[in-house]
Amino acid sequence: MNIIIIVLISLGLFFFFGTAVGMLRLPDFYTRSHAAGKGDTLSTALILLGCALFIMHEGHYSGASILVFLKLMSIIVFVFIGSPTASHAFIDAGYETGEKQWSNKKQAKKKP
Amino acid sequence: MIELFKLFGFILLALIALVFIRAIKGPTAIDRLICVNIIGTKSIVLLVFMGIIFKRLDMFVDIAIGYGLLNFIASIAAAKFYQHNKTLRPESGDDS
Amino acid sequence: MIWQFDVILLTLVLVCAVISLSIRDLMASAIVFGAYSFLMCLVWTGMGAVDVAFTEAAVGAGVSTVFFVATIYRTTRQSNYKRKDLFIRSFSAVVVSVVALALFAVIADFPYWGDPFSPVNDYVGSYYITHTMAHSNVPNVVTSVLADYRGFDTMFETCVVFVACIGIYAILRRRKKQAKAEDTAVKHVAHDSLIIRVASQIMVPFMQLFALYVVAHGHHSPGGGFQGGVVLGASVILLALAFNVKTTLKYLSEKSMIAYSAIGVLIFAGTGLLCMFLGGNFLDYSVLSQILPYTDEVMARSHAMLIVEIGVALTVMSAMYGIYLSLATDGHFDQGL
Numbered sequence: 001m002n003i004i005i006i007v008l009i010s011l012g013l014f015f016f017f018g019t020a021v022g023m024l025r026l027p028d029f030y031t032r033s034h035a036a037g038k039g040d041t042l043s044t045a046l047i048l049l050g051c052a053l054f055i056m057h058e059g060h061y062s063g064a065s066i067l068v069f070l071k072l073m074s075i076i077v078f079v080f081i082g083s084p085t086a087s088h089a090f091i092d093a094g095y096e097t098g099e100k101q102w103s104n105k106k107q108a109k110k111k112p
Numbered sequence: 113m114i115e116l117f118k119l120f121g122f123i124l125l126a127l128i129a130l131v132f133i134r135a136i137k138g139p140t141a142i143d144r145l146i147c148v149n150i151i152g153t154k155s156i157v158l159l160v161f162m163g164i165i166f167k168r169l170d171m172f173v174d175i176a177i178g179y180g181l182l183n184f185i186a187s188i189a190a191a192k193f194y195q196h197n198k199t200l201r202p203e204s205g206d207d208s
Numbered sequence: 209m210i211w212q213f214d215v216i217l218l219t220l221v222l223v224c225a226v227i228s229l230s231i232r233d234l235m236a237s238a239i240v241f242g243a244y245s246f247l248m249c250l251v252w253t254g255m256g257a258v259d260v261a262f263t264e265a266a267v268g269a270g271v272s273t274v275f276f277v278a279t280i281y282r283t284t285r286q287s288n289y290k291r292k293d294l295f296i297r298s299f300s301a302v303v304v305s306v307v308a309l310a311l312f313a314v315i316a317d318f319p320y321w322g323d324p325f326s327p328v329n330d331y332v333g334s335y336y337i338t339h340t341m342a343h344s345n346v347p348n349v350v351t352s353v354l355a356d357y358r359g360f361d362t363m364f365e366t367c368v369v370f371v372a373c374i375g376i377y378a379i380l381r382r383r384k385k386q387a388k389a390e391d392t393a394v395k396h397v398a399h400d401s402l403i404i405r406v407a408s409q410i411m412v413p414f415m416q417l418f419a420l421y422v423v424a425h426g427h428h429s430p431g432g433g434f435q436g437g438v439v440l441g442a443s444v445i446l447l448a449l450a451f452n453v454k455t456t457l458k459y460l461s462e463k464s465m466i467a468y469s470a471i472g473v474l475i476f477a478g479t480g481l482l483c484m485f486l487g488g489n490f491l492d493y494s495v496l497s498q499i500l501p502y503t504d505e506v507m508a509r510s511h512a513m514l515i516v517e518i519g520v521a522l523t524v525m526s527a528m529y530g531i532y533l534s535l536a537t538d539g540h541f542d543q544g545l
Contacts, residue, residue, distance in 0.1 A: 020131050040149075044157055078181055078414070082411065085403060092195070118210065118212065141235050141239060144236050145239050151246050183269065185273075186273035189545060192545055193235070193545060
């Protein structure tokens with residue numbers, strides 16, 4: 001059981017590492033929003049799942065630890081509802097203010 | 113096992129510091145808003161880690177639920193602000 | 209206290225504060241200030257102060273940033289910087305540095321962190337910790353100190369919250385007739401987003417249920433009246449953000465907002481007066497065992513603390529809602545952020 005917990009939390013940290021690198025290196029506001037919205041939510045869900053399994057294993061499946069497990073599951077549900085909504089709100093706001101998209105072409109030449 | 117959670121918490125904090133560089137650099141205000149949202153979500157995870165390290169998780173999980181519910185109110189408020197005020201950078205161009 | 213966490217957290221807090229002060233764009237400054245609140249909550253959790261951390265999470269992360277955004281929406285978006293202000297700023301920097309150096313010199317006299325023989329833990333603190341279960345059967349010492357041993361402070365704090373709400377409302381409230389001539393500068397675009405509306409409709413019942421749980425369970429877990437009231441107020445603010453202000457005013461109108469904030473203070477002070485009528489001192493809860501059925505003096509104090517926390521939650525919820533409406537709608541109470 002300990003192995004499963006360590007694997008889950010390490011996987012969550014790996015995805016969050018991807019989010020952090022994406023936030024630093026991606027060129028445009030829209031692309032950074034992709035990195036933030038998806039990587040953040042998934043890594044949170046995996047890490048919290050690992051913590052929930054750990055606490056249930058530590059408490060020897062008693063009533064109190066089942067309650068804490070259910071509370072942690074409800075946090076995962078709330079993050080799944082709230083965080084993508086916030087990402088949608090960001091991209092909507094960015095589009096409304098007319099933020100330009102990054103393109104791969106050089107500035108000088110434009111296609112006729 | 114508890115030592116391992118301290119290590120995980122430290123790695124998580126180091127990654128949050130990396131995301132924070134974007135909050136410092138980010139040319140537009142919505143970049144900073146995205147970083148604040150990420151810091152909020154990871155604060156939930158850090159609160160649970162601290163609960164496990166202090167061996168009193170049943171106390172700390174209530175704060176984590178509260179954070180999970182309140183995290184995106186500020187994001188939605190700021191996003192609605194930009195729907196009304198249609199400029200992303202303020203006028204009379206001074207550096208942000 | 210985990211020193212590895214604290215090093216990084218305190219560094220980030222410092223960087224956050226410096227950035228928030230040096231950005232010219234006020235909107236970005238307010239957003240970075242929200243991140244400051246998140247990190248301070250983590251610092252306080254690391255010290256073990258869970259009630260304070262919960263309050264900082266609820267107020268700083270949710271409500272306070274929304275207040276800043278609503279104010280910036282109605283006023284300007286950049287800070288003005290004139291050249292001749294430089295002298296004033298350097299003078300105030302010198303004054304602040306001198307005071308900060310004096311304060312740092314005092315830190316050497318503090319007792320060690322967690323010292324059981326420091327004056328804080330010696331006289332009154334240890335009395336409260338050892339006697340709280342015997343006096344009122346409440347394990348959470350923070351709640352019993354707030355609502356029972358230091359009840360006067362909490363009552364006046366509730367009055368302060370009430371006065372703040374009424375004060376902001378009284379200053380900003382305007383009627384339509386004066387405002388028609390001046391205010392056409394800000395265009396109101398009716399932008400409707402289905403996703404935000406549906407997500408808020410799902411989240412708001414859970415927020416309110418959780419807030420009621422926090423108020424009622426304050427005796428055994430971190431929480432209490434103030435934190436539950438702030439989460440309740442934040443849920444109504446979320447409704448006002450997702451829909452428009454007119455719809456939310458149908459659910460919780462202006463008159464009920466004022467009435468609820470007054471009723472909350474009335475519950476708190478009324479409990480104290482009731483104790484006086486029954487023969488005890490003001491806010492001496494043990495005499496309430498005469499009117500509450502099947503309770504002895506210890507349980508009467510426990511139940512009276514719950515009643516008082518409900519009063520605090522009611523006032524704080526209406527105050528948050530009232531301040532948000534006054535700021536975001538600029539006093540007209542028809543359309544807002």
